[in-house]
Amino acid sequence: MxxxxxxxxxxxxxxxxxxxxxxxxxxxxxxxxxxxxxxxxxxxxxxxxxxxxxxxxxxxxxxxxxxxxxxxxxxxxxxxxxxxxxxxxxxxxxxxxxxxxxxxxxxxxxxxxxxxxxxxxxxxxxxxxxxxxxxxxxxxxQAMSAQSEMGCVLQAVRDMNCSSNFDQLCDALFSCLKKFDLGCTVFFYKIKEPTYVPTPGRQVTPIESQIITMVREQGRIWERGSRAVFNFQRASLLVLNMPEDSDKAGRLRDSLCVLMEAFDVRVDNLNKQQQLVNARERQDAVREICNLLSNASSRLRDSVSNSHVALRELVNDFWELVPRLGLEEDQETAMHRLMDRALEDINRGFEESEETCAIVSRVIDRLQKI
The missing domain is CATH 3.40.50.2300 (Response regulator)
Structure with missing residues (x-):
């Protein structure tokens, strides 16, 4: 196109x-x-x-x-x-x-x-x-139900209460609206994200989303001609073709208020469930990170300790070996200087490793508090 x-x-x-x-x-x-x-x-x-x-x-x-x-x-x-x-x-x-x-x-x-x-x-x-x-x-x-308007609403409320995600929730809502032969767009907050969903077979136009946004704070029911918006805390429903018959329109307003109140409550429940899942996932991730850091810190400390032992043995062997090498005095002195510098470098490395272990321990403590 x-x-x-x-x-x-x-x-x-x-x-x-x-x-x-x-x-x-x-x-x-x-x-x-x-x-x-x-x-x-x-x-x-x-x-x-x-x-x-x-x-x-x-x-x-x-x-x-x-x-x-x-x-x-x-x-x-x-x-x-x-x-x-x-x-x-x-x-x-x-x-x-x-x-x-x-x-x-x-x-x-x-x-x-x-x-x-x-x-x-x-x-x-x-x-x-x-x-x-x-x-x-x-x-x-052929699939249209012969239930009364309120019977349709009660069935939709039951289906919405059983929904485990937002797609199922919208399907339950639109199943009822389809029996009323209504073209609609529903708005709700999905984890703080504004979401617009039309009845199946339609698309949300920019004008529809603009009107919903502009009248969300203008009372429970906002009407102009055959258009109506039903506003709740976390959701709104824009109806594009309210019936001309005043009695039917009055019954339908009551039914849609009941329907959208149930929808609004279920939106809140699903958002809280998702937030709880996200919190648990973060908690599991933090716990896993703590375990990995703890294991890494423990292995680092073991490595430093083993290196200390190996170094002491190496130094002892060196001091025992030097006199037997038959070196001149200046050569032996040079060997001592080399060994002293090497020991200083190694000790600095050990100190840095200890500091690293201390930093890791503080990170673990902070993550556990989180």
Missing amino acids: ADCAICILEPNDIEREILEGILAEEKDLHFFNSGEALLSSLKMHLPALVITETQVNGESGYDICRVIKRDFEAYNTTVVFLSSHTSVDERLKGLEAGADDYIFKPYDIIELYTKIKAARERITNQVALKQQLSLASDTAM
Whole structure:
């Protein structure tokens, strides 16, 4: 998908020249002055990445995005907005229209290329996901449970409590959400690392993660239209298609709060379990290091002690041997000087070895305290 067409709706000549300069190396680049011109020629450039302003000569970029997402859905077209607005409401408008990302003005080259690369990856992945969903659609419909909403939630809570890792935890959550026919993205902290996971068959878009981050501190339930975010201490759930029926939506809010509270508690438990495992692994590693250092220190001390004994025997043998060699007095004196210097060097080495043993002992003591 590296060569997917880039279609840019930009009537302003100056902005157009800037984008042409930045994207000069792109092989399949097309500019349009109006939404009508873009839509009429889009079938020739699919699958494509469309970049558009939120307002173009009186035309709404959001309306253009809706038409693209409605009429060209099967072609995996990705829409990215150019905008100088950074509010939650503007992002929500883009999300409602079906946009995949925002590029905020003033933008830089690195950001633009990063966004284009991410959009291309989403196009490629979306093609693969749609193929997978096409094969699994019939099976998924037959597997839908006839349980009530609360029965589904209670089963999901039981499954989450039995989960031994985060993948199993998310599977239990999404199994329930699938029965409610909800498209969602769940956010949680995995060992202090922010993690975003979409319902199977979807991908998390940058707008979704931005909205979750911006509304996490805005109450237990945050709602705009058919979008809702359920916030807990360690997790949040973004629902993209809350039902229009008020009674059904009310029941679903209660069910999702119960579901996410259980999810939040289990996230905390799994994080603590992983921290305990990590602490035990560190403890075992420190214990092993202490044993290795202790053995090395003991062997070093034994080596020094044995060297002392061997040296004493060597010196005694030397002093006994020298008189029998029949050396001249000056030769014997020279031999004595050589031996004295050698003994001094050896004794310094012994002292350094003793100091090394003392250092190792202090290291072992510190590690044992840790």
